[in-house]
Amino acid sequence: MELTAATGVECLAVVGLGLIGGSMARDARANGFARRILGVDRNPENARRALELGLVDVLLPLDDAVSQADLTIIAIPVDAAIRAVSEILDKVGDHQVVTDVCSTKLTLMEAIRRHPRRSRFVGGHPMAGTEFSGPEAARFGLFAGKVGIVCDESDSAPDAVAKVEALYRALGMRIERFDAARHDMHVAYVSHVSHVISYALALTVLEKEKDENQIFNLASGGFSSTARLAKSSADMWTPIFLNNRENVLAVIDTYLGKLGELRNAIEQNDEARLRALMAAANDIRRVLR
Amino acid sequence: MELTAATGVECLAVVGLGLIGGSMARDARANGFARRILGVDRNPENARRALELGLVDVLLPLDDAVSQADLTIIAIPVDAAIRAVSEILDKVGDHQVVTDVCSTKLTLMEAIRRHPRRSRFVGGHPMAGTEFSGPEAARFGLFAGKVGIVCDESDSAPDAVAKVEALYRALGMRIERFDAARHDMHVAYVSHVSHVISYALALTVLEKEKDENQIFNLASGGFSSTARLAKSSADMWTPIFLNNRENVLAVIDTYLGKLGELRNAIEQNDEARLRALMAAANDIRRVLR
Numbered sequence: 001m002e003l004t005a006a007t008g009v010e011c012l013a014v015v016g017l018g019l020i021g022g023s024m025a026r027d028a029r030a031n032g033f034a035r036r037i038l039g040v041d042r043n044p045e046n047a048r049r050a051l052e053l054g055l056v057d058v059l060l061p062l063d064d065a066v067s068q069a070d071l072t073i074i075a076i077p078v079d080a081a082i083r084a085v086s087e088i089l090d091k092v093g094d095h096q097v098v099t100d101v102c103s104t105k106l107t108l109m110e111a112i113r114r115h116p117r118r119s120r121f122v123g124g125h126p127m128a129g130t131e132f133s134g135p136e137a138a139r140f141g142l143f144a145g146k147v148g149i150v151c152d153e154s155d156s157a158p159d160a161v162a163k164v165e166a167l168y169r170a171l172g173m174r175i176e177r178f179d180a181a182r183h184d185m186h187v188a189y190v191s192h193v194s195h196v197i198s199y200a201l202a203l204t205v206l207e208k209e210k211d212e213n214q215i216f217n218l219a220s221g222g223f224s225s226t227a228r229l230a231k232s233s234a235d236m237w238t239p240i241f242l243n244n245r246e247n248v249l250a251v252i253d254t255y256l257g258k259l260g261e262l263r264n265a266i267e268q269n270d271e272a273r274l275r276a277l278m279a280a281a282n283d284i285r286r287v288l289r
Numbered sequence: 290m291e292l293t294a295a296t297g298v299e300c301l302a303v304v305g306l307g308l309i310g311g312s313m314a315r316d317a318r319a320n321g322f323a324r325r326i327l328g329v330d331r332n333p334e335n336a337r338r339a340l341e342l343g344l345v346d347v348l349l350p351l352d353d354a355v356s357q358a359d360l361t362i363i364a365i366p367v368d369a370a371i372r373a374v375s376e377i378l379d380k381v382g383d384h385q386v387v388t389d390v391c392s393t394k395l396t397l398m399e400a401i402r403r404h405p406r407r408s409r410f411v412g413g414h415p416m417a418g419t420e421f422s423g424p425e426a427a428r429f430g431l432f433a434g435k436v437g438i439v440c441d442e443s444d445s446a447p448d449a450v451a452k453v454e455a456l457y458r459a460l461g462m463r464i465e466r467f468d469a470a471r472h473d474m475h476v477a478y479v480s481h482v483s484h485v486i487s488y489a490l491a492l493t494v495l496e497k498e499k500d501e502n503q504i505f506n507l508a509s510g511g512f513s514s515t516a517r518l519a520k521s522s523a524d525m526w527t528p529i530f531l532n533n534r535e536n537v538l539a540v541i542d543t544y545l546g547k548l549g550e551l552r553n554a555i556e557q558n559d560e561a562r563l564r565a566l567m568a569a570a571n572d573i574r575r576v577l578r
Contacts, residue, residue: 127507128510129509129510129511130510147506176506176507186504186507187509189493189494189497190494190504190508190509190512191507191508191509191511191512193490194511194514194515196548196552198515198570199551199566199567200544200547200548200551201482201483201544201547202570202571202572202573203547204543204544205478205479206569207547208543212475215475216479216576217465217475218416218436219479219576220416220417220418220476220479220480221419222480223479223483225483226483226486226518227483227577228514229511229514229515231571231577233571234568234570235564237567238560241555242555242558242563245556245558249556251497252552252555254497255489255490255493256545256548258492258493258496259486259541262485263485266531266537266538266541269531269534271528274531275527277488278488278526281487281491281495281523282491282520282521282522282523284494284495284516284519287505287508288508288516288517
């Protein structure tokens with residue numbers, strides 16, 4: 001997509017130079033969305049690597065970066081984002097915009113509900129990622145063709161929403177608007193619980209490895225694709241599960257019920273029932289090509 | 290790898306022209322392992338497509354194909370393989386070899402334990418596949434770089450083992466030898482249970498879709514990689530789970546315990562415990578690159 005100076009920003013601040021923040025910085029620079037990119041990371045090693053990799057132009061303390069930036073992206077784990085967001089909003093004026101990239105939205109929105117600068121904040125969730133983390137994991141084109149969610153847009157100033165949507169379009173994303181509560185419920189189903197069950201699978205096989213140290217010799221492609229999410233950062237995912245606790249628990253409980261049905265059909269040698277459950281699950285072919 | 294006529298066979302029969310049988314036929318032809326490939330499939334539509342796609346040279350009834358072939362590959366679901374294997378062995382002489390590709394081995398080996406031609410059979414498990422099925426799913430190079438397992442090789446004649454291992458090498462596989470019981474336990478951990486949990490995930494989200502018909506709009510790459518196995522053929526996987534019932538149930542039960550630990554840490558808002566569990570699961574990075 002063509003970008004004009006009018007849709008981009010002069011100065012972009014990225015708080016948190018990991019997989020998501022770093023990838024956004026890469027693309028924002030590459031496609032000219034931002035002229036100048038300010039980096040903030042409280043981990044000095046990450047900050048240094050991000051600068052070396054050219055993800056950002058300069059490293060600054062949080063306050064300085066936010067004060068200078070037209071648009072600030074908060075790209076840190078959701079618990080840290082909730083702790084930082086009010087203080088960040090305190091620093092911005094009438095023409096500056098703050099957004100985030102967190103995978104749960106309701107608790108973060110609650111944290112700033114009465115903030116005097118609430119309208120300068122736009123809740124965002126670019127639905128892209130990999131199981132890797134840190135500035136080295138930042139990739140060009142990570143967001144291309146993915147969904148970028150803008151949450152509770154009626155609580156944000158229209159110019160602020162427009163700025164964030166321009167960023168998403170510049171990254172090649174298709175924009176969807178959701179309210180925060182509905183967003184959190186949906187992602188519990190189609191993202192968060194996939195991670196929970198992958199962590200549980202990894203723990204299961206790693207425990208067996210203590211007795212059978214060759215257990216991974218026969219690991220298949222099916223195992224890899226199911227267990228790869230268990231490589232995901234515990235620092236990022238712990239607060240996601242806890243901030244989306246009610247939804248995640250509800251989905252885990254439904255999931256335990258379904259797994260129990262499969263288990264019982266196997267235990268009872270009930271071939272017809274087992275086949276029927278799996279044939280019903282095959283309907284996922286309609287969704288996953 | 291270089292193939293010579295000496296390592297290959299004049300006539301190969303493939304019983305079951307689906308993903309695995311079809312892919313073996315493709316490669317065996319392409320690399321010159323077999324001069325002539327006889328196809329058997331009781332589904333006339335599959336048989337016709339396999340012939341059209343050039344996977345096999347000719348379609349024959351089971352008995353005719355087995356009688357003519359130097360090597361017969363049984364590539365049908367394990368329940369059907371168990372029903373067919375004795376009858377197939379009845380047809381072979383002292384210089385013919387029969388092998389299979391099934392993902393569970395012990396029940397099949399039991400079925401022929403006392404068969405007078407037992408030594409002409411070699412239990413095999415080429416550890417490769419995709420979530421697709423049928424002759425259209427057959428792919429060149431599916432087995433390259435994968436593990437090919439030969440089970441209970443001491444129950445087979447050395448020349449029969451050598452023939453199957455030559456086939457595996459011709460397909461680019463690395464050969465591992467296992468006893469059937471140990472094989473079945475290992476694959477329960479690193480293959481079968483990945484499929485069970487994927488089917489359960491698909492059922493969970495498909496059920497939610499009845500109320501929330503946009504639920505898949507936000508489906509992420511993480512969901513796709515965890516749920517894709519749920520596309521796998523119910524006809525193939527139902528008998529796998531039932532033939533490996535004890536092992537699969539044991540792993541599901543360990544898995545339910547691990548998932549329960551994660552669930553309880555989330556329910557109790559126990560951040561330290563949750564983080565510790567996920568950090569332990571991260572050790573899977575050692576295995577999955």
